[in-house]
Amino acid sequence: MSGQFFIQLLNPGIGLLFAVAFFLLWLNRRDRYVAYAAGAYTASAIAFLILDVGPALPYELHRIPANIGFLATGALFAAAIIRRYGLPVPWRAMAVTSAVSMAFFLWFLLGSLSIGGRILSISIGAGIIAAMVVRALWPIKKRYVIDRVLFWVAALSALNLIARPIVLMSLGGGFDSYDGFQQSVYWTTVQFTQAMVSITAAISLMVAVAIDQISELRRQVDDDKLSGLxxxxxxxxxxxxxxxxxxxxxxxxxxxxxxxxxxxxxxxxxxxxxxxxxxxxxxxxxxxxxxxxxxxxxxxxxxxxxxxxxxxxxxxxxxxxxxxxxxxxxxxxxxxxxxxxxxxxxxxxxxxxxxxxxxxxxxxxxxxxxxxxxxxxxxxxxxxxxxxxxxxx
Missing domain, CATH: 3.30.70.270 (Reverse transcriptase/Diguanylate cyclase domain)
Structure with a gap:
């Protein structure tokens, strides 16, 4: 097996590892936002497996479920962070953003063929979903350092997803084929930054889960159940x-x-x-x-x-x-x-x-x-x- 194959297994491996970790956390602490995080990393692992490891389908149709998985990853992780603060999750806005993003992707896949257009469609859609987290958390008082970390993880993710493809494609001049795409600086950057963002986001949310658990235990110690005081x-x-x-x-x-x-x-x-x-x-x-x-x-x-x-x-x-x-x-x-x-x-x-x-x-x-x-x-x-x-x- 080539070194490239092991690199391709990096992101699905990270996704599966954290999916299992969040699922085990959810079994112990039945908070909905922990389940959303488990779902996000499951979707990420499946999407990378379809894209990088699974068999190619005619007309590159395997890229459709893979990119749906990437958008689902963004939406579920956004829901996890927003739900942790007890805020309403903007499911409708995320669904509309994902649908528009996939519509453009399908146009550039089956209509006016453009690898760059497909990249922009998915990246900008995922970036907008990440920006919804920034908008939701902006007015919230951030009591702990981890609250600020989660906010900046979402902000940097949004900036990375929206700006990165525009900058790199403008410098590289786009891609003529998927062979060139997979050998490009852009795809290498995606593989590396996605792994870093996945690890940072997962660790940050796990720390948040631990803080919530400690706070709950502290409330149980300090609260009087009968009076509610x-x-x-x-x-x-x-x-x-x-x-x-x-x-x-x-x-x-x-x-x-x-x-x-x-x-x-x-x-x-x-x-x-x-x-x-x-x-x-x-x-x-x-x-x-x-x-x-x-x-x-x-x-x-x-x-x-x-x-x-x-x-x-x-x-x-x-x-x-x-x-x-x-x-x-x-x-x-x-x-x-x-x-x-x-x-x-x-x-x-x-x-x-x-x-x-x-x-x-x-x-x-x-x-x-x-x-x-x-x-x-x-x-x-x-x-x-x-x-x-x-x-x-």
Missing amino acids: LNRRGFEAKAGSALRRYLDDDRPVALMIADLDRFKQINDSYGHAVGDAIIAAFGAHVRAIGPAEMIAGRIGGEEFALLISSAGIETARQFAEAVRIGLAPAAADRIPSTLVPTTSIGLTIGTPGANLSALMHEADQALYEAKRTGRNRVRTFTPISVRQAAGGG
Whole structure:
């Protein structure tokens, strides 16, 4: 076997290797975007096998399924990246682009014969599909380095697919036959760059899958399933770092602790299922009305903590009242009609140099005052010196 034959096996070998790898990942993590990636590399391997290894058909008809496979590779990989971010996949736009690309390809294959025209038809079509990824990811906040890597892989792929054939064909003057085409600098460049892009794209997406897996495990560790909020560990970790950031930026911040009133009596009288329903309703209610940057957690059996930024005392009190007043309606369809759950809330405002532990202690004192004065109310922490001054002491 010649060295050229082994070179021809490079891209289908890479495609099959990564197709198997992504399929195994999908078996472990049933995310649709991982399945799309497996499909993309399967299509790539089949397309290269048809084109470079399989038997030639009359009128070069074997090039039709091969190039359909190349376009399917681009579309499925674009879908994998876009779907990872929970965005709608532009299937219709990709299908139209692929259909137009194949129409031009067929014209240059069966009508006005032109190898250069066929190259441009498929490369530009695939480049436009890659550009759809760039357009979809452009406005998204890129939290991790891998998010930027995926964006630039798509951008460079689009540029490579669109610009490369135009530049090389203008320098080389086109191709008169497929023998000349396969011996050309262009085809050598395609074989090399496609292998590099395939490896880079696959490794980047695998890293993204690993990061998603770690994030999911972290959420499982930090989240409270019943309330849909953070658990105490998750709240303290996120709220602590957020509080330091807010105070360093001189942004007002408020912390409140809410406690469901007479919760033990509710469990004893109505059963733990009703108590769980109230906890779930509280979590859903807080998520529904809370600001985007709110950090909320269930820090005890029936106790919750909420950290909100850009909130002065009046804004914080209004939010706390909305939480208190809205609990009963939020839980109404989950519990017996004879039961009206209430909550008491203690509120404090962050001051320069404060830490989370100190604020939680202050909010706890305010919560104790709310309980002591009758429950189902909001109380704001007042330092002893201020209380003494107000009392004339």
